[in-house]
Structures are given as structure tokens and as C-alpha cells.
Amino acid sequence: MPAKKVCIVGSGNWGSAIAKIIGHNVKASNRFNPVVNMWVYEEIIDGRKLTDIINTEHENVKYLPGHKLPRNVVAVPDVAEAVKGATILVFVIPHQFISKLCDQIKPHITEGTIGISLVKGIDEGPDGLKLISDIIREKLEIEVSVLMGANIASEVAEEKFCETTVGSKNAASGVIFKELFQTPNFRITVIKECDTVELCGALKNIVAVGAGFCDGLGFGDNTKAAVIRLGLMEMVAFAKMFCTGEVNSSTFLESCGVADLVTTCYGGRNRKVAEAFAKTNKSITELEAEMLNGQKLQGPQTSAEVYKILLKKGLVNNFPLFVAVYQICFEGKEVKEFITCLQNHPEHM
Numbered sequence: 001m002p003a004k005k006v007c008i009v010g011s012g013n014w015g016s017a018i019a020k021i022i023g024h025n026v027k028a029s030n031r032f033n034p035v036v037n038m039w040v041y042e043e044i045i046d047g048r049k050l051t052d053i054i055n056t057e058h059e060n061v062k063y064l065p066g067h068k069l070p071r072n073v074v075a076v077p078d079v080a081e082a083v084k085g086a087t088i089l090v091f092v093i094p095h096q097f098i099s100k101l102c103d104q105i106k107p108h109i110t111e112g113t114i115g116i117s118l119v120k121g122i123d124e125g126p127d128g129l130k131l132i133s134d135i136i137r138e139k140l141e142i143e144v145s146v147l148m149g150a151n152i153a154s155e156v157a158e159e160k161f162c163e164t165t166v167g168s169k170n171a172a173s174g175v176i177f178k179e180l181f182q183t184p185n186f187r188i189t190v191i192k193e194c195d196t197v198e199l200c201g202a203l204k205n206i207v208a209v210g211a212g213f214c215d216g217l218g219f220g221d222n223t224k225a226a227v228i229r230l231g232l233m234e235m236v237a238f239a240k241m242f243c244t245g246e247v248n249s250s251t252f253l254e255s256c257g258v259a260d261l262v263t264t265c266y267g268g269r270n271r272k273v274a275e276a277f278a279k280t281n282k283s284i285t286e287l288e289a290e291m292l293n294g295q296k297l298q299g300p301q302t303s304a305e306v307y308k309i310l311l312k313k314g315l316v317n318n319f320p321l322f323v324a325v326y327q328i329c330f331e332g333k334e335v336k337e338f339i340t341c342l343q344n345h346p347e348h349m
């Protein structure tokens with residue numbers, strides 16, 4: 001069987017951290033072609049193209065400074081060229097760019113290609129929820145698995161121990177992805193429930209924004225634990241309402257569930273920006289520009305997608321925490337109202 005060629009579609013903070021792992025792992029296995037293309041959205045940094053910097057200095061100086069990428073990871077600015085001949089596509093870009101990118105990739109897909117999405121976010125579809133993996137599946141007509149977990153990119157790049165979850169309906173693909181991603185410090189569990197895995201990855205960012213509000217308002221760890229618990233309850237309820245197929249509660253015990261929720265509510269950019277939002281009069285957009293060096297915030301955007309879905313289905317009152325995050329971020333509701341939302345949560349009524 002010919003060696004599988006991997007293309008990483010994306011090169012931000014997480015894209016670059018995962019490129020480190022993939023670059024090392026493909027060299028160690030004869031299942032894979034040893035050269036990995038990484039599609040890079042071209043930017044000029046101090047007068048130089050980011051792709052040239054990556055290909056000469058082997059470092060993504062903008063999104064993952066201080067970490068060398070393996071030399072067999074090649075930065076390619078043209079997505080059509082990047083995916084040419086690839087039979088494994090690893091999607092790792094902010095979710096707002098996925099649809100347009102898939103349209104550009106479609107004419108260049110090799111037969112038998114499989115994909116995996118590391119993208120955290122959701123979209124709104126005609127029947128309510130649309131998962132990012134659904135967009136990729138529909139647009140590219142390929143099988144798509146997902147990888148989600150308690151994986152803050154900088155810690156993964158530093159090779160600090162963590163776990164992650166691969167959701168794959170195809171056991172053979174699960175084996176391939178385990179070989180592609182697993183290292184002694186990045187431990188993988190493969191499960192079948194890919195929709196729930198993906199939904200966990202998206203929804204936890206909304207809860208993290210709520211946790212950040214509480215930090216900014218000066219509340220403590222007990223409050224944060226309550227936000228995590230109530231947020232988890234809403235995540236489970238949302239998954240049960242909107243996932244097609246059975247939702248297995250044990251999925252929430254995987255790294256993609258409670259572990260990712262905890263890590264995001266203590267570390268991560270959603271919590272950090274939400275904390276600053278609660279302490280200043282600045283908008284989320286202003287803070288994103290000031291604090292994130294070109295990175296994108298997923299939590300507020302996901303809360304807006306979720307709100308649209310809930311509004312359409314008449315379910316706004318069933319998810320007060322998700323809805324409060326949306327209203328505070330986008331509708332001028334005061335941050336301190338987040339605590340009122342917790343005090344009146346239907347869980348205690």
C-alpha cells in the first residue's frame with residue numbers, strides 16, 4: 001500500500017504545535033510519506049513572508065515562537081498545492097474560514113482521502129446545528145474524524161503530558177490517527193461518538209467565557225466550580241437535543257469532555273479575554289485585537305451560533321448560562337448579570 005501523505009490545513013498556535021508531533025511521527029512510521037505539507041495563510045512578518053521564515057528557520061515565529069518545527073514540515077502558501085497528492089487532511093484553522101477553504105480544496109482531492117478536524121466551533125444549519133466536520137464532509141465528500149481534548153497548544157508544544165480524544169466512526173481510521181498523533185506525552189483514546197466529541201470541544205469555550213467573567217468580577221474557585229458544573233449540564237443537555245444518534249454520557253468523562261472544560265476554564269485565551277472584558281469597558285473585538293496577536297477567539301462566536309439555534313427552536317430559557325454569555329458579549333447585558341444567571345439557574349429551582 002502506498003505511504004499516506006499528510007497535509008496540515010492551518011498553521012496557527014494549535015496547527016503549529018500539532019505539526020511538531022505529526023512531523024516527528026511520520027518519520028518514525030513507514031505507513032506515512034515522510035514529507036508533510038502545512039498550508040500557511042501567508043502573512044508578512046518584519047518584511048518577510050511567514051512561509052519563507054518557516055521553511056528556513058523552521059519556526060512559526062508569529063503563532064508558536066520558541067519552538068522548532070521538524071524540517072520535514074514544509075510551509076506552502078497555496079492551498080491547492082499544499083493538498084496535492086495528500087490522502088490525510090488535518091484541519092486546524094479557526095472555524096470561520098473552513099467553508100471557503102473547503103471550496104478551494106475540493107477540485108484537488110485525491111481519491112480515498114480521509115480527514116480529521118481539530119477545529120473547535122459550530123455553525124447553524126437549516127435543521128439547527130451544523131458541525132464543522134459536517135461542513136468538511138459535505139463539501140469534500142470524504143470521511144472525517146475529529147480530535148478534541150484538554151490540549152492548550154503551548155503546553156503540548158512543550159511536551160507536557162496530556163490526553164486527547166479521537167472520535168472516529170471508522171475503526172481503521174482510528175488506528176491510523178492514533179499512529180499519526182500519539183506520543184509518550186500526548187495520549188490518545190479513540191471512541192466512536194464523534195459528534196459528541198466535537199460538540200464538547202465547541203461548547204466548552206462558551207463556559208470558559210463565563211468562567212473568565214467570574215474571574216474578572218473577583219469571584220473564587222467555588223464559583224468557578226459551579227460554572228464548570230452548570231456549564232457541563234448545559235453541554236450534556238444541548239448534545240442530547242441536537243446530536244443525531246445516541247449520546248453516551250461516558251463521552252463527557254473523556255479528555256474532550258470534563259478535562260477540556262476544566263483546562264479551558266483555568267487557562268486558555270477565552271477565559272483570559274473574558275476576564276479582561278469584565279474588568280474594562282472594551283468590547284470583545286477590541287480586546288481580541290489587543291491581546292491575541294492575530295489569533296481568534298472561539299467562545300463568544302460559538303455562543304452566538306448556539307443562541308441563533310436556541311432562538312429558532314424556542315429553547316432560550318433552557319440554556320441560561322450559554323444565553324447569558326451571548327447577551328453579555330453581544331447585546332450589552334452587564335457582566336454582573338452573569339452571577340444573577342447562576343443564582344437563578346433552573347438546576348436549583
Ligand SMILES: NC(=O)c1ccc[n+]([C@@H]2O[C@H](COP(=O)([O-])OP(=O)(O)OC[C@H]3O[C@@H](n4cnc5c(N)ncnc54)[C@H](O)[C@@H]3O)[C@@H](O)[C@H]2O)c1
Pocket residue numbers: 010011012013014015016040041042063092093094095097118119120121151152153154294295296298
Ligand atoms: N490554540 C489552542 O490551544 C487550541 C487547542 C485546541 C484546539 N484549538 C482549535 O484549533 C483551531 C485553530 O486554532 P489555532 O490556535 O491553531 O489558530 P490561531 O487562533 O492561533 O491562529 C489563527 C490562524 O488563522 C489563520 N488566518 C488568519 N486569517 C485567515 C484567513 N482570512 N483565512 C484563513 N486563515 C486565516 C492564521 O494564519 C492562523 O493560522 C481553532 O478551532 C481552535 O479553537 C486551539
